Structures are given as structure tokens and as C-alpha cells.
Amino acid sequence: MTPPFSSARLPRSLSSLETWGFGLTGLLLWLGVAPAMQIDLGWQALWVWIPGALIGIFINLQVQRLGETWTDLSGGTPSYISRLLPNMKWLATYAALGYYLSWVAVLPVNAIVLTELVQANLAPFGLPCPTLPLEVGFTAIAFIVAFSGTRALGVLHLFFMVPAVSLLLLFCLQGIGWLAFSSNPMPPITWGEFHPGNWAKWYIVASYAVYACESGSAFVADSRYPRHTLKVLPVAASLIPLVYLAGSWILLQLGTTTSPIDTPYEQLLVASPFWRHSASFIVTFLLASGSLLSCATAVSNTPRILYQLSLDNQLPPAFAQIYRQGILWVGLSLTLILSLAFLLWGDIAHIVFVTGVGWLGSFAIFHWGLWRQRQQSYVRWPGWSLVVAGLEAMAILIGGWAWNWQDLLLGILLPILIWVLFQGMRWLPWHIPSTLAKHPTIIGSTKLSQDWAIVQIAGLIGLLSGAITVSWFIHSRVSMLPPTPQANLLVLVLLIGATGGVAIAGWTTLPQITALGAAREQAEQFFDLAADGILVLDAEGHIQQANQASQALFQMSNPQLLGQPLSQLLPDLPHPFHDTAPQTLPFQATLQNQTLEVTLSTSASPQDTSEPVDTYVAIVRDITDKQAAAAALQQKASELQRLLTELTHTQSQLVQAEKMSSLGQLVAGIAHEINNPLAFIAGNVDFAQSYTLNLLALIETYQVTYPNPPEPLAKHMNAIELEFLKADFPKLLTSMQDGAQRILEIVQSLRSFSRHDESPTKAVNLHDGLESTLLILKNRLKPQGKRPEIKIQRFFSTLPTVECYPSALNQVFMNLLVNAIDALETHLHSDSEKPLTISITTDCQHQGDRPGVAITIADNGPGIPVDQLARLCDPFFTTKPIGKGTGLGLSISYQIIVKRHGGMFFIDSTPGTGATFTCWLPLTLEKRDNASEETPQSPVQTAAGVTVTGTGS
Secondary structure: OOOOOEOOOOOOOEOHHHHHHHHOHHHHOHHHHHHHHHHHHHHHHHHHHHHHHHHHHHHHHHHHHHHHHOOOOOOOHHHHHHHHOOOOHHHHHHHHHHHHHHHHHHHHHHHHHHHHHHHHHHHHHOOOOOHHHHHHHHHHHHHHHHHOOHHHHHHHHHHHHHHHHHHHHHHHHHHHHHHHHOOOOOOOOOOOOOOHHHHHHHHHHHHHHHHHHHHHHHHOOOEOOHHHHHOHHHHHHHHHHHHHHHHHHHHHHHOOOOOOOOOHHHHHHHOOHHHHHHHHHHHHHHHHHHHHHHHHHHHHHHHHHHHHHHHOOOOOHHHHOEEHHHEOHHHHHHHHHHHHHHHHHOOHHHHHHHHHHHHHHHHHHHHHHHHHOOOOOOOOOHHHHHHHHHHHHHHHHHHHHHHOHHHHHHHHHHHHHHHHHHHHHHHOOOOOOHHHHOOOOOOOOOOOOHHHHHHHHHHHHHHHHHHHHHHHHHHHHHOOOOHHHHHHHHHHHHHHHHHHHHHHHHHOHHHHHHHHHHHHHHHHHHHHHOOOEEEEEEOOOEEEEEOHHHHHHHOOOHHHHOOOEHHHHOOOOOOOOOOOOOOEEEEEEEEOOEEEEEEEEEOOOOOOOOOOOOEEEEEEEEOHHHHHHHHHHHHHHHHHHHHHHHHHHHHHHHHHHHHHHHHHHHHHHHHHHHHHHHHHHHHHHHHHHHHHHHHHHHHHHHHHHOOOOOHHHHHHHHHOOHHHHHHHHHHHHHHHHHHHHHHHHHHHHHHHHHOOOOOOOEEEOHHHHHHHHHHHOHHHHOOEOOEOOOEEEEEEOOOOOEEEOHHHHHHHHHHHHHHHHHHHHHHOOOOOOOOOEEEEEEEEEEEOOEEEEEEEEEEOOOOOOHHHHOOOOOOOOOOOOOOOOOOOHHHHHHHHHHHHOOOEEEEEEEOOOEEEEEEEEEOOOOOOOOOOOOOOOOOOOOOOOOEEEOOOO
């Protein structure tokens, strides 16, 4: 079963205006703090507001930068503290909970203020007013709105914020004008004696208001346009001096009176002589709306703080559960419980101070975290952040000690106690009311449930009837009072009634309207995001609606398309718009150079044929690219088949080349291994000859000296045939020396043929490569059986060195000589008397303006048949018996001469007289972009890739 909640990100459901309403609440908090501070401090209140205003501006601008960095974070400043202190999560959690508790305290404090305001305005009527029910009601009313959805709170803010902030700014501006142009003398400024304790106490309280102008950042994660939401922060920062400095100065200038003033209401009333008779009405509206808006903001951002802490694994996961309309039910419920607990405490001064310690402490930690991250680009003025953190810590200690140390200690410990309480939430089961868990369902019809409609209508009738009845009974008592109490009471009734109306709407029609709007917005989004053109047509085929894809397809704007007949836009489209048309009709049409596929669907179901079709939906798809892609795919398949064949040939050539490379390595290795011991043999033969001659000279001297040796010695000399040894042993050593020299020449030829120990290209004498190859093939040239010796005729000219791949050219010489030997062995059976010869001719030749050398290898064998001549260089084509050849020798030789060296390869053959192969090589290699391309001077090639000449051609 799918749970009714999730821990996903908050839906971005708030508009920029709705989030701006939350961001300007901090300006209205001045109304509750400034009058009370003036009563206690007098002109010294400015020493509190000046640093507070400057730091408040700094906070707003800094928080805007952080919000632009982390646009998906909910909760605002306390969530940013966790990012500023990533290695100190415990301290970040403490600061966030201190920040959270201060906003929780806003709810009961403003509920008490509203209750006192109502009681003050009902007193002239002699009506008793119960205190506790009113305080609980004013505390709960914001939660009632919040439990109906975030949008309801946004609507409430928009309803009150614009007139409230406008009147507050009007008070400041009009007050400045009044003081500037008034003819009455201003009272003298009396600063009095400065007390650090009083200053620190009131700075804690004042920071409650002036720091709170950053509250708009808490709703960045809910906003559809996060960066637009963050723009409220610099706007609020620009208004802080006007409200907190200019407004306080106006209060101090105009609020001086000899009459005792006990409440903020009286202080504001005295300071508003320019409003005359409207002053009471406007002040009552400002205080009431400011309190209601503060409560709404507190109810909105407190669960978001807990929600983000839960996502960051700093609180139990229950706080991250999101319910219908984006409601954070767990956070709201606990905030309501804590608000009622503060309300039972009842002492506004103690509530504000105790929670203010955690509030200011959270900002001290915030500024210290900014200084720790001073290297990051999102930190502005890190040095001043450290100074402000020290100032705030000093204010907490001095102000707390001046207030009383018990409340200071409670303010420091309270976030820890709340953290322990929240951690206990892990083991508590949460059962969510079904009314919160279920989403409103609107499927297939715009009509609401009949039972629910009856309930709503009955509720509205009851409210209207009750309001008329109450107004009837109190009319007589209200009409007897002066106009001022009547106006004040009207303001309270309007504000409280509007709040109640929003709460009722939030639980009745607003969810339905929101769901309908969301469904319509989603449908329009899908309609415009569709890749295919979608047209809604009437029964005659005229366009009623068109999505963006259709506008792009027809290159016409939406107004131009509306009313156009589709048959006029697509003339070759059949006209199926009649009552008997089938439900789905696919067609093809042409628009300029585009081929379109048009599918028509009717609004009628297949079973319903009684009513005529009055609406069609045409889906227009451009299939031009699809058809072109199909043709290109077919062409690509043919090309791939051709490339596969070439790849198979190339792979075989690479295998053969790898074999030759391995053979070259093997030959080079064998030559190296033979060369080492052979060096000892060749070197010692000379010494052996010298030693032998010395010994023979010694024997000859002995024979001259003792011509008549003893009989045993004479017998032994006769037995070993001393005279023969003296004549034959030097000859034996000479033959050994010749054999060693022969082996050295063979080894040198093997090394020269393989060229494995040299660089790939080198300037060489081609005669060396030819001689090395002939030496390796010497055994095949000797007589074998009935076959006589194959004579090699050399016609070598003096050649310059040629820059080439020596090992590759040796392979070409080997292939051509082996083919010539095989051809001569085949020719032996037809003409055994004919001498077998292979002639090798080298000379210098120019091809155009390119100097080079030509190597011609000719045999007097049977020649090449004419029908096979053009295919000689095709891979795998061979004229040899099965198992005798691979058909790759000439193909590889052609690749080496033409492709690798940029040379030419000629075949000249006359059947019955032999074949001639000529390789022309340039003296230097040219650098070419693509080695597989032939040189520009290459002659026209045959299918075999060579130039064919001779009788057979």
C-alpha cells in the first residue's frame, strides 16, 4: 500500500509575490519592539537600532548570496549554518533549534498582544472578554490555516501584507515630512546615562525584529522562481533604515508626552498627529495585521526548519514527511504544542528574552561560520562577520547577566532540551488523520462531489446567518458609542473575520480550486511540451487550439492559426470532417518540402454513434527526417557491407603482416644467438692456425736435428701419417676459417633481411636487401632432383640510397623471387632443356618530376594467363595449387610499394615467355595526410590495383 506521505523535496507551488509577503514580515515586527524600547531607554534606543540596522542589512545581503548558492534548501538561515559548519553538525543543530524556538515564541507573544488589543477595544462596550480562550484561539488560527495548505498562508499574506507595509512606510515618510515642515518646536534630545546592561538586554530583543527581515529565504525551496524570491532580501534591506532608524526617530521626536504611556498602542497613537482622527483606526490595523502576519510567517517557516534538519539527518525522519498540499504535519503539530506551552507560561518579557538568547546565539554561530568559510566565493565581508559574531556573543553575556542569570542559563539550555525531546520522536508512532493523508481527486469531470458541495453550502449559509444575527444584536450597543471605538472594532472584526475566512476556504474550496488549477496547468504544459503538433478542430475542420509544436511546424503564430481550416493549410489532406468519419484516420500530406503524417481522433467514443462528432484532435507529425533516415539507413547498410568485405581483406593482410613481423623477430633472434658463439669460433681459428704453424715448425726442426729417431717414435710417426698431417692440417684450418666466414655472411644477411633492430624508415642501398634475400633463398636456387640450378643474372646500376621501410621492401623482394622460383619449377615439366634464369635489373628512373629507382625482377617461366593478369593483386587470388600459396603475396607487395612508399607497381607478362615485375620507388618518402591514398602521380590502375602492360594485356 502506498503511504500517504513522502520525504521528497517540497513542491514548488508558491509564486514570487506569495514568498515576498513572508520576506517583508520582519519590517512589521518593529511595531511591537520600538515603542516598548523607547518607553524604557528613551533616546538611547537609537544606539541599539543603529548597529542592529547595519547588521540586519549585512545579514540580508549575505543570506541572498547563500540562497543563490543553495536554491534547494528549505528553512533559510539555519539550513545555511549546516553548510557553513560541515564538520560541526552538533553546533549547527544547536543554532538551528535556537533560531526555531525564537519563531515558535512569536506565536504566543502575538496572540497575547491581539488578545489585549481586543480587550481594549471591547472595554467601551462593557463586554466581558475571556483571556485564555482568545489567546488559544489566536494562537491556533494560524495553524488552522497552515493545516489546509501552504497556498492558504500565501493568500493570507497577500491579503494583509500590502496594506500593512504600505501604511508602515506611509507612517515613516509622512512622519519625516511632518517633522521637516512642522512649525512646532521639537523637544530637546536628552541621551541620559548609558548602561551597557540595558543596551545589551534590548539588543537581544531588538535583534528579534531587525534580523528577521531575512525570513524570505526560508521559502526558496517552495518557490517556482527561487531567484525572484531572493530579490525580496535586498528590498527588505533597503527598507530597514527607513523603518528601524527613521521610524524610531519619529517615535522619539513625536512620542514625548507628559501623560503616562503603558502600551505600544498608546505610544504609536501619540506619535501620529498627522493622521488626526484616522490615527486610532490605522494604528489598530497596523498592530492587528502585524501580529497576524507574524504568526502566519512563524507557522510557515518553523516546520520548514525542522524539515531541512531532518533531510540533513540532524533530526528524526518523521519531520521530513510531506502530506497533502505540501503540509509538514509533524513539524506543525509539535510547533503548535510548543506554542501552547509558551502561552501557558504567559510572561511575554521572559518568553522574548529566553528565546532571544537562542535567536542571537544562532546568528553569532552563523557569523562565525561565515568567517570559517572565508575562502569561499559565497561569503561576503568575512572579517566583519567575525567582528559581528564577537559583538553578538558579548551582547548575550552582558544582557543575560543584566537580566538574570537563571533566564540566561535557560535560554542557553533550551535548544538542547528541545533536541532531546525531538530525538525521542524516533520511537513514537505517528498516525496521520485521513483528511490530511488523502489528496483531492478530480478525474473525468469538473463537478465536485455532491455531498461535499452540500456541506460547503450549509457552512456558508450558517456563517452568513450567524454574522447577520450577531451584527443585529450588537448594533444597538455599538451605535451608542463614539466613532473611534466603532472603527477600531470594525478593523479587528474585519482582520479576524478575513483570517477565519481564509482558514475556512483552506479547508473547503481552496484545495478543490488548487487541484483544478494544477490539473489545468499540467494539461496545458503537456499540450505545449508535446513534440508533435496538436490541433483541436471543430466539426468543419477549423482550428480552435494549437500547441507550440504546431506553430513551429506551420511557421505561424497562435492567433494566425486560430480559425484557419486545416484543409487550406494542407490542401492534399482528405476532408473527413463529417458525422460518419471513423474515430482514427491516419493521412499523409505535404507542406512545402516536408512530408507530414496526420492522425485525426474524434471526441466521441466508438460505442456512441447517436450524436454527431463536433470536435477533432489532429496530431501532426513531420516524418520527412524519418523517411530520409530510412533511405540513409539503407544506404548505410550497403556501405557497411562493402566496408565489411574490405575489413575482412585488411584483417587477412594484417594477419599476414603480423606473421612476417614475428618471422622477422625470430630471424633476428636466431641471427643474434648464432652470431655470439660464431664470434668465438672465427676469432680462435686464426690463433689455431698460428699455433699449428709453430708446432709444425718445431717438428720439422726436430727432424732436421735428429734425422734418425728412435724406433718407437718412428713407428708412431708412421702410424699417424705425420707427413700427411703436416700437409693437410693447415688446409683443414683454412676450410674452417672459410666456413666461419660463410656463416657470418649468412647471419649478416638474415639481420639485413629482417631489419628488426633498426628504425622503421632509413636511407639504404637496395642492392644490400636484394643480396640478403638471394642469400636466404640460395638453397632453393640449387639443383633439386631433375631440376637444374636456377641462374641469377644481375644487371645492377649504381644506385643512390633510398629512404624506405627496409624490412617491408625485403618482404617484397622475397615475395617476387619466391613467385619467380615457383613459376620456374612449374615450367620445368614443359621444357626441361630450357635454362632457368631470373634476372634482376636496377637503374635510376624519373616518373614525371620525381626522381627514383626501378627494380625489375623477370623470369623465363610460363608467364601469366591474360584472364588472370588483372586480378593478380586481389587479396586471396592465387594461381598456385591449394596449400601452396595464400594469395596475399602480391596484394601485400602492392600495398607496400604503392600505399606505403608512394611508388608504382608494374606487371608485364607474355604467356609462354615469362613475367616481369617492376617496382618503382621515389628517393624520399613524402608526408601524406592519408597514407591509404595514392600519390597524385600514380598511373591509372586496373581492378587489381596495378598498371598492366605486355602482350597479354
